[in-house]
Amino acid sequence: MEVLAAPRGLDAEILDVVITDPEDVPDTRPGDLALLIGARGRAAAPAVREAARRGATAVAVKEAEPLREVAVTAGITLLAVRPEVRWEHLESLARNVVATARGSADLEAGESLGDLFSLAQTIAALTGGSISIEDMASRVLAYSRAGDEVDELRRLSILGREGPEPYLALLREWGVYERLRSGEEVVHIDERPELGIRRRIAVGVHAGSRQLGTVWVQEGSQPLTEHADRALLGAARLAALHLVRRRDSASAGLRLRENLLAGMLDGRIAASAVAGQIGADPAKPAAVVVFALRAADRSRSELELHREEMIGIISVHAAAYRRSALATALGGRVYVLLPELTDPASVLALTREALAATRRHLGVPAQAAVGSVVAGLDEVAASRQEADRVLAAIADQPEVDVAALADVRTRVLIGETLALLAEHPRIRDPQLAALVGTELGRSLLAYLEAFGDVRAAAHRLHVHPNTLRYRVRRACELGDLELDDPDQRLFAQLQLRLEH
Missing domain, CATH: 3.30.450.40 (GAF domain)
Structure with a gap:
């Protein structure tokens, strides 16, 4: 169909699709798209006016060009239908679009199928x-x-x-x-x-x-x-x-399925309920994989578009891997549940394949993290938490595309230790706090990370070794530090890394 007139604009809402015959009184209501069969061109003008009077949003007519002014005057959208298109086929397509939109308009966060x-x-x-x-x-x-x-x-x-x-x-x-x-x-x-x-x-x-x-x-x-x-x-x-x-016009069951993974990851839905809906054995191994875009320089609308496309691509790969797989979008990330794992090693291969397809077709950087394989569905929240921990650990490493905990275990543990320091000021040294984020603090941190090698640390900071020695000495004075004490060195290095 082609829009010939839209006096109410293109945001006019379609709620239902009806077929009308010009010889009968149009049975149309506000929000209807009326498919006007049996009349073409100017012969359809009375039916167009009556559909508008009854509140229909749009009317579709063959040979509609002569009706353009009639539609504008009546205040109804006019859609031109190509002569060779069958009405029953057009009705099927239109009803499918409207039904899909109605079924997904109020979905909560969950597996996004789009249309x-x-x-x-x-x-x-x-x-x-x-x-x-x-x-x-x-x-x-x-x-x-x-x-x-x-x-x-x-x-x-x-x-x-x-x-x-x-x-x-x-x-x-x-x-x-x-x-x-x-x-x-x-x-x-x-x-x-x-x-x-x-x-x-x-x-x-x-x-x-x-x-x-x-x-x-x-x-x-x-x-x-x-x-x-x-x-x-x-x-x-x-x-x-x-x-x-x-x-099935009663799509509540499908909407429930789409929300299952989100509810299970948040702890709101029991694993047994999920297993029953997706046809999976809750006692068999499972894992969670998380995907995220790295496109901070793009607008919010562009990111949302890319995220929807990413969900579609990842859902296809997950469904091909396992019929009972579920995908959902939560907090800007895409999570995939892989139940009934018979070959845990294949999860990494699937993740790399899905990520490569996402990068290739969207043209934007992305990363993925694989959670540990757990004994059953009732433990998938732990797999999700691990996947999130791994993703956070590689967030500042764009060269890393996919990782599991074994690949970044130390980075994960240090990151969580620093998070605890950041959340609990009472376990931080107030004298060191004054150095965090300062030039003196950065110089002392570089010195500690270089194991006291002044030349290596100075080279990293692009300063003269004597300048670095002076800064380290001043930092120790302000922070009341004794670098001969290994405990003070360890804690100073941790607290000074809070800015990173």
Whole structure:
């Protein structure tokens, strides 16, 4: 559809989608998008005025150009529908968008699924192809943006018409549909140049043994990415949650699932409740991984956009790794729960793969930290705390992309010791406090960290060795320090590091 007139602006709210017939009195209410079938052009003017009078937000009409002034005068948004688009297909797409928006508008912090269109765009970036997500009636529910690389099958599918019958017959003959129904196999389909059809891969979207739809990837002028199959599998598992939501208007159960990880990490939800919802064994090993962007120079809106895209990418990788994996955004970070671990060593590989995809597709720096593998789901809060500790320890080391506690154990422990000093002024030396953050304090700290090597410390500070000797002497006088005492040296070094 194309917006021809929007007298109330583009922020006008759509609450529902209705189909109206010009021969009947429009059954529209405030907030409706009315799809006006059966009349085109000026013949639809009375119905447009009546829909506006009844408070409808927008009306969609074919051959709508002559109605532009009518819509402006009536105060209703006018959407032009292309002649070849089927009304039932347009209704399905519009209802899907509205239902998804309504279901996610009031979500609390939890696993962020976005909508089907966002998922399609994410998987397009990860596979390098053009994506369409279809239901079991082959109706396109969502698709990714595409340029001039769209073949005839994709063009006709998006417009709501059937693809070329010779090609569809080949798909049936090759058993493609049967393989899509049978499980999570990623099916490869060769191109057919004589039909104008490019190479594709596809996977069925399943809830248990029941197929809900299909995700198709059309290859463009460039080959699909190396990990396209794995990314497509993860996307299909996420798409299943969306399609379940579409089939069940009472989406409270799905919203609960989306909030499970956030509640468990915060200690508000018991592990047994989470295990029952995601179908995981609570007694099997699990781990938490945390991801964070390092883009402090970007605006808040840009960071939020990147964070949403990061959630989508990481969710796809996590779902491909383990069906019962959960992802959630908390406090500007993205956490992933990996339950039922059979190969703990693979967690690090998954983390590196997901982080590399995030960096590659967003073009922004990011880091990740892996929490320890715990015995069961009731201990994942400890894994989350460890992951946070590790992430804090590498925050000032942009060259480190992924780390676990074993990689930065000393930095973590020192950081937590300094945090205790910062939080409890009563265990700090007031005379040393006067040196923290000063030139004398920095010089004494450099001297202590160099084990008393004046030349090395002076070189680090870019000063003459005699200047450093003078500063160390003055710092000891002001702080009442005896550097021959190892306890005083140790405590002075800790307290002087509070500014770092």
